Amino acid sequence: MTTTELLTGGLRIEAHKRRSTKASVRAARLIERYVIPLDQHSGLPALPLVKPADRVRMFQPIAQPAPGISAWLHSPVSGEVLAIEPRPAPHRLGAPTMSIVIANDGRDERFDNAAAVVSFEQISPAEACEHIARGGIVGLGGAAFPTANKLESSLCENGPQLLLNGAECEPYISCDEMLMRERADDIVFGARALLHALCAPNCTIAIEDDVPEAQTALRLAIEKAADARIRIKVVPAIYPAGGERQLIATVFGVEVPHDGFPADIGVVCQNVGTAAAIARWIRDGQPLVSRIVTVTGDGVSEAGNWETRIGTPFSSLIADSGGYTERMSRLIMGGSMMGTSLPHDDLPVVKATNCIIAASALDLQPRGPEMPCIRCGNCSQACPAFLLPQQLHWYLQPFDSEQLSRHGLLDCIECGCCDYVCPSQIPLAERFREAKPLLARELDAHLTADAARARFHSRNERLARLEAEHRAKLAEKRRPKGEPSST
Amino acid sequence: MITALLTVIILAALAGVATVATRGAPREIALVDRIDALLPQTQCRRCTFEGCRPYAEAIAQGAADINQCPPGGERTAQALASLMGVAPKPVGKEYGVVPDYPAVAFIKEESCIGCTKCIQACPVDAIVGASRYMHTVIAADCTGCELCIPPCPVDCIVMQPAPAR
Amino acid sequence: MTFPTAPAPHVVAHDSVGRVMRIVLYALVPTVALHVVFFGVGLLVQIALGAATALLTEALALRLRQKPIEPFLKDGSAIVTAVLLALCLPPLAPWWLVVSGTAFAILLAKHLYGGLGRNPFNPAMVGYAVLLVSFPVQLLQWLPPSGMDIEQTRLSIGETLQTILTGSLPSRLTWDAVTSPTPLDALRTHLKMGMTMAEAQAAPVFGALGGRGWEWINLATLAGGIVLYALHIIRWHIPVAMLSAIVVCASLMYMVDPGAYAGPIFHLTSGASLLGAFFIATDPTSAATSDRGRLIYGAGIGVLTYVIRTWGGYPDGVAFAVLLMNLSVPLIDRYTIPRVYGHAR
Incomplete structure (x- = not known):
């Protein structure tokens, strides 16, 4: 082929x-408590089907999709629902989000899913x-x-x-x-x-x-x-x-x-x-x-892949992997290029957790001080979306929305290739990630303004037309009574 | 001699290239339209004119200053200043306060008596409803001009932060 | 356990502006070495003077601009400017020439526009152009390459230093005896005098391909340029476009009248064609930035170089060609934005 x-x-x-x-x-080892965030998929958070103190079995649906884009959630173990409350979540960078907390009774009693x-x-x-x-x-x-x-x-x-x-x-x-x-x-x-x-x-x-x-x-x-x-x-x-x-x-x-x-x-x-x-x-x-979750990096003793139940805390997977080494310095969910770094490891594995990197300085190689862009163009050679990151960077300071949109900022996929090769050590991916919503909002404001202008215009025309019709009718009414109008 | 000739030929060629390159570029846009494009289209009349377009016309004729648009804030004032080639200045206090965040009107439905006064006041047709039926604001279409607030006889319209889009 | 957070990507390649500039300097070593072989140690003195001036003025400018001095001095960009400018000056040119040219390049052409990465013009070429316009006589005082039978005029190291620092030759020599026009200059003069190309090229200053000595220096420059390409410091677009444009122009005119116009090989191996193509026009800061833009930019430099050399008033056209094309970079960049993924062709 x-x-x-x-x-x-x-x-x-x-x-x-x-x-x-x-x-x-x-x-991965089984633990006592599993935390299942309700919003761990794209779209809308799922709606809980259980309440605290309910008994649940393994594989039992515990939340149903909200109307629109959403997904079902199931219990990874049998046991009791402890709470439905905000808990820190990795896909929210450690910020709390509504989650179902389930106490594991260790029996793994299966929910009858025969129909499935x-x-x-x-x-x-x-x-x-x-x-x-x-x-x-x-x-x-x-x-x-x-x-x-x-x-x-x-x-x-x-x-x-x-x-x-x-x-x-x-x-x-x-x-x-x-x-x-x-x-x-x-x-x-x-x-x-x-x-x-x-x-x-x-x-x-x-x-x-x-x-x-x-x-x-x-x-x-x-x-x-x-x-x-x-x-x-x-x-x-x-x-x-x-x-x-x-x-x-x-x-x-x-x-x-x-x-x-x-x-x-x-x-x-x-x-x-x-x-x-x-x-x-x-x-x-x-x-x-x-x-399956990959646990790797120089910051854990033993890298490997673990069949992990959703809701297992990162810390438990790290313990499975022999714990942190002394060199551990940064915790990343996802890959080294696009993953997000997390503030602590008391976070549950979610459906999107494909990898946990416990990175040491050996993995990370510290960035040098940021230098000005010399327009070398290494970034545009590396860009898989065929953008010119050097020009985008130029038009970010100050923010030139017209040129940014002409150069396709919104088509940036934030892969970090430009960042990786930049000899001036400019955090390009981060800059673009921050600028994209600003530009999108600005373009959106233009669209809204155009729509408002159009509606204002059509309303004025309509009012003028109604006014003219009204006058014509008035004139019509007056005519039979008196002398013919001059118009 | 030959140098002069060549220079002329090269310059002519460059001019030709430039003409071809700029062919299809947008034609001159009327000043009023360019000003209008910079205005936020709130149609709020805080500038003392009957909407954004009339204000744009007034600026173009030199009858209005560039700092009369509070919803546009500093950015609009600056953009207008650079378009008109005048010194930028902050939005005049007499025209109103520059809002911190975009807002939209919201009708408290339990209080609405269905008088349609707000519908008539809305410059951008963003309120729907019929006589003696409850009205509501289409948040996505509302520009936050606040023109619907004074006419309401039961004061059931409030301003809220615009929903995230 | 808690950990500090940082934005993605979490790994980066180890590259720096300093590394890029260092490799450029290393790639110039063969050129400088052969230059010394053919024209004596004058160039080394010029480089030393230029580099010192460049570092001093760079430090001064950074201080005045309240920027950190150390990282920008270490990046080596000022030294690259100094070396490129020194390579363009006659080896025995008086000290104040290289000092003022370099200072002008760093202060006015680089820092007044915002320093590293913000200069619209190639600083070395601005420096050279200013010197050429201001002191044309001194800039034409080139030496004859070794290998011509004027070995008695060869200066010792001490004499070279003395000449550069005092501006006057040792008493045993006169400027007329020591200097010789560059091949491009000689060709222009001879052709003006009504000689044919064959008669003109019979002069001892010409070698097998281009100018005697110059042809070897240029081949060394080509080797350095290939190293830059192999190490991904430069890409092929600008050199290939520029050299192709010179070859095309020269071939066309040569075909029109071989008696009045030099051939493409001569143009490639004389003057600063190769130095310009690989080391000067490729300065990314002042060049066009997309692949297509760089092709246009390089071709423009090639054509202008040929035009200025052949019909202009100056012996070599690279500097002015580069500056003129620097001027057109914003326009080129505007019309050569590449198609983005997922957009119609």
Whole structure:
């Protein structure tokens, strides 16, 4: 199979995956209390179905989706609901958010989910979609977008192409690689369910060229399933090849319109982890209550991948990994390029937690002092969105909204490539991240002003017209009584 | 001789390139429209004119100053100053206070008697309702001009911070 | 446990402005070495004077502007300016020439516009242009390259120092005996005198490809330039566009009248073509910034260089060509914004 390399820009960054892929995936230790934030997916927070002191069983739904974009939540253990209260959450950078706290009774009594196990070939695509929603399935690549909402946007209309994203380009994360190595069958099963739900003709699994074991495992699983619709596409291990828009360009050779979605060009992209989660739900009746989390970095004694129940505190995973080393200095959720750094480790694993990096100074390499931009252009060579970060940086000081929007600031994907290569050590990604909402708001204000102007104008015209009609009527009324009017 | 000729030819070529390059560039936009584009379109009349457009016309004719728009604040005053080529100055106190945050009107529904006075006052058709039926403000369309507040006979309209969009 | 937080990305490559400038300086070593071989140690004295002036004026400007002095002195950009300017000056030029040129470059062309990264014009070329306009006589006093049979005029190290610092030659020599026009200058003079190209190029100052000595110095510059490219300090667009433009112009005119116009090889290996293409025009701060913009910018410099050399009043056109194109950078940048991902072509 040939590799179309439409992706320009991006970086070959030294990978740090090896240290976390030595051991196979192990089950994280069970603990006494699990904290399940209600807003851990994109969209609206889920609405609780339980109240404090309720008994819940493992896999029991504990919150239902709010109308619109939202997702189901299930209990990862059996036990008692202790409270529904604000608790610090990693996706809120440690700020408190409404969460269900469950005390684990250690018995793992299963909720009767027999109805969940279905043969997907026997239900309609729309039913399959609804069924996937009930499993609490969200995108496991990091954004946690509810999968059913994504599928609904392009359901069966014209048989979109399915793209499974196994390109894990962030240099530290290895949870998808381990998943592909150890649970390739789940991925293939999930792929077939997704093909059915989308009426898609075929499925492409994108996988990077530096993970041969995962490629082999997936190929074997596809052979075993004997499904000719599923194929593997090897893509170069370039950061950020696994970004949805970048991957679509690399695999299909077409770009997603800047103001549109992959569905607009007939592509639905899902993470391989999402496919595996769908398999567990449809085949085994196990909703999304656990995921593989990579714990790595020079700040923990032993890096590895852990099958972790949602709600497990980071500190417990760190303890599983042998605790912090003396060199530990920064705690990051997600990758080293786009992850967020967190103030403490008393935070629960959420569905979006793919990786926890306990970074030491060795991992981080301190930034030098910031120097002025010399317009060297290394950043524009690296930019996968083909932007000119050097020009954007120039037009940020002072904020020139017209030029920023001409240069496409809002198309920045915040991947951090420009930042990585900048010889002047300018925190470009951070600057752009801050500036984007300002620009968006300003452009929005322009649109609102234009709309208000138009309404003001049409109202004035309407009032003038009504006034004229009114006068005409008055004149009409007067005429039969007296002499004909002069007009 | 040849130098002079060449210079002329090169300059002519450059001029040609420049003409081609700027072809299709927007034509001159009328001054009134350029001023109007800088105004926030609140239509609040705090500038003493009957709306943003009339104020723009007054500025263009030199009949109004550039510092009469409180909703636009410093940014609008500065933008107007640089467009008109005059020294920037702060928004005049006599025209009102520069708001700290964008606001929209909100009708306290339990008090509304359905008199339609606010509907008639709204310059941008952002209030819906009918006679003797409860009215409501379309928050997304409200410019926060506050013109609906004085006419309300039961004082049921309050200003609230604009919802995040 | 609590930890300090920081924005992503959490890892960065180890690169710095200082490293970039250091590599530029290292890449100039072959050029400087061959220059010394052919023209004596004068250049080293000029570089030393220029670098000292550059660092002093840079420190002064930073102090006046109340900026931190150490990081900006360490970045090496002032020294690069000084070396590039020194390479353009005659090796025996009096000390005040390089000092005033460098000071002008750093103070006026660089810091008055906001310092590192904000200068719209290449500082070294501004310095050179000012000197060329103000002191044309001193700037034309080039030495003959070694290898011509005038070895008796070769100056010792002490004599070189004395000449540069006092401005007068040792008593045994006269300026007429010591100096020789540069190849480009000689060609211009000879052609003006009505000689054909063949007659003009028979003069001893010409070598196999271009100017005697100069051809080797330029090849060394080419090697340095390739090193810069290989280390990703510069990209190919500007040098390739500029040299191609020179070759195209020179070839066209050569085809029109080989008797009156020098060929492309001569133009490439004479004067500052290669130094300009790899080390001067590639200064990113004053150059156009997108790939397409850099092609236009480089080609513009190439064409202007050829035009000024051939029909202009100055012996070499690189400096003025670079400055003129610096002037057009905002316009080029405006019309060469690349297409962004997901936008229509």
